[in-house]
Amino acid sequence: MxxxxxxxxxxxxxxxxxxxxxxxxxxxxxxxxxxxxxxxxxxxxxxxxxxxxxxxxxxxxxxxxxxxxxxxxxxxxxxxxxxxxxxxxxxxxxxxxxxxxxxxxxxxxxxxSDLPSADAELRRQIDAEAAERGWPAMHAELARLDPDAATRLEPNDGHRIQRALEIVRLTGRPVADSYAQxxxxxxxxxxxxxxxxxxxxxxxxxxxxxxxxxxxxxxxxxxxxxxxxxxxxxxxxxxxxxxxxxxxxxxxxxxxxxxxxxxxxxxxxxxxxxxxxxxxxxxxxxxxxxxxxxxxxxxxxxxxxxxxxxxxxx
CATH class of the missing domain: 3.40.50.300 (P-loop containing nucleotide triphosphate hydrolases)
Incomplete structure (x- = not known):
């Protein structure tokens, strides 16, 4: 036992x-x-x-x-x-x-989960976009790329939006696909x-x-x-x-x-x-x-x- x-x-x-x-x-x-x-x-x-x-x-x-x-x-x-x-x-x-x-x-x-490792350069790019456009706009982009992931996040939750966008851009797949593996x-x-x-x-x-x-x-x-x-x-x-x-x-x-x-x-x-x-x-x-x-x-x-x-x- x-x-x-x-x-x-x-x-x-x-x-x-x-x-x-x-x-x-x-x-x-x-x-x-x-x-x-x-x-x-x-x-x-x-x-x-x-x-x-x-x-x-x-x-x-x-x-x-x-x-x-x-x-x-x-x-x-x-x-x-x-x-x-x-x-x-x-x-x-x-x-x-x-x-x-x-x-x-x-x-x-x-x-x-089989999630990709953090990509420092991509994160800097996402942060720069967020600084210019705001996290609600980044959330809207996530909603376009991965609607299911976006519905689970608040529009101003920059940390999680950044990670979700990072995963989607690195893998070309919805976040849930990576979590499923x-x-x-x-x-x-x-x-x-x-x-x-x-x-x-x-x-x-x-x-x-x-x-x-x-x-x-x-x-x-x-x-x-x-x-x-x-x-x-x-x-x-x-x-x-x-x-x-x-x-x-x-x-x-x-x-x-x-x-x-x-x-x-x-x-x-x-x-x-x-x-x-x-x-x-x-x-x-x-x-x-x-x-x-x-x-x-x-x-x-x-x-x-x-x-x-x-x-x-x-």
Missing amino acids: HPPAILLLGPTASGKTASSLALAQTLPIEIVSVDSALVYRDMDIGTAKPSADERAQCPHHLIDVVSPEENYSAARFRADALALMHDITARGRIPVLAGGTMLYFKALRDGL REDDDVPFRLLTIALVPSDRAVLHRRIEDRFAQMLEAGLIAEVQALRARYALDPAMPSMRCVGYRQVWDYLGGRDDYDTMKFKGIAATRQLAKRQLTWQRQFREAWQDLQEIDCLRPDLAATVRQTAQAWLEG
């Missing part, structure tokens, strides 16, 4: 950190972060990175592993996560993969997948608003200023496209005033949560082991712990 591993996924502000730490109270676990922002060093406030006290409660992995100047791909995550899962199991402990980057969860469970890589673990979902999305939205305000009070603007001073960054880098950082970058550049920056940061975080929940609905249909738990219930952490214990004992 394969060794056990627990996947804990949910939208932003759904209580993943507290729930994963609750597992550590009764189970011999180590936590592997599944978050495309937590991998970056010196990006602490805007990523809601676990505190030193929280990280001291049990071992954490894939946090602070790359510079904000670097890229970190789904392929690299899958390789890193599988290696860590084997190491954790060899120590007689249970890997808990917790986070909200749904693409990483999909890459881990379903394998990697997937490596058959089974995960050699017995998986429990717990998805945190809100029974009332308005409550989750209020949490998001409160949390972003707390990030600003905690010094998010100063954090971005320090990042700009320490590293050679530009707003096109994946690290600076993270929700919150992108809006503060525009504020520091004089593009928006403070209230507009705050409004955009909250709106972008809500859009992120919406995309995460869309991913989770797709996972519900595809993954038979997935169990959903209302992230708004007052006994969430205890329920997650009880669900995992019952599964391990079953």
Whole structure:
């Protein structure tokens, strides 16, 4: 029988950190972060990175592993996560993969698609076109070339529009064709997948608003200023496209005033949560082991712990 591993996924502000730490109270676990922002060093406030006290409660992995100047791909995550899962199991402990980057969860469970590698020159060309025409116009071009891909993207989601156009221009085929050509890589673990979902999305939205305000009070603007001073960054880098950082970058550049920056940061975080929940609905249909738990219930952490214990004992 394969060794056990627990996947804990949910939208932003759904209580993943507290729930994963609750597992550590009764189970011999180590936590592997599944978050495309937590991998970056010196990006602490805007990523809601676990505190030193929280990280001291049990071992954490894939946090602070790359510079904000670097890229970190789904392929690299899958390789890193599988290696860590084997190491954790060899120590007689249970890997808990917790986070909200749904693409990483999909890459881990379903394998990697046959996507072309990034083409730096083509990306510069697309960025130059976007600077001249705007991302909505680039989205319209994508809709002409690949209508299905365009319907899944917001007209101002420059990062994803850029990648979709890059794939279409490199392959001459719709994006879905490349995703369909997937490596058959089974995960050699017995998986429990717990998805945190809100029974009332308005409550989750209020949490998001409160949390972003707390990030600003905690010094998010100063954090971005320090990042700009320490590293050679530009707003096109994946690290600076993270929700919150992108809006503060525009504020520091004089593009928006403070209230507009705050409004955009909250709106972008809500859009992120919406995309995460869309991913989770797709996972519900595809993954038979997935169990959903209302992230708004007052006994969430205890329920997650009880669900995992019952599964391990079953």
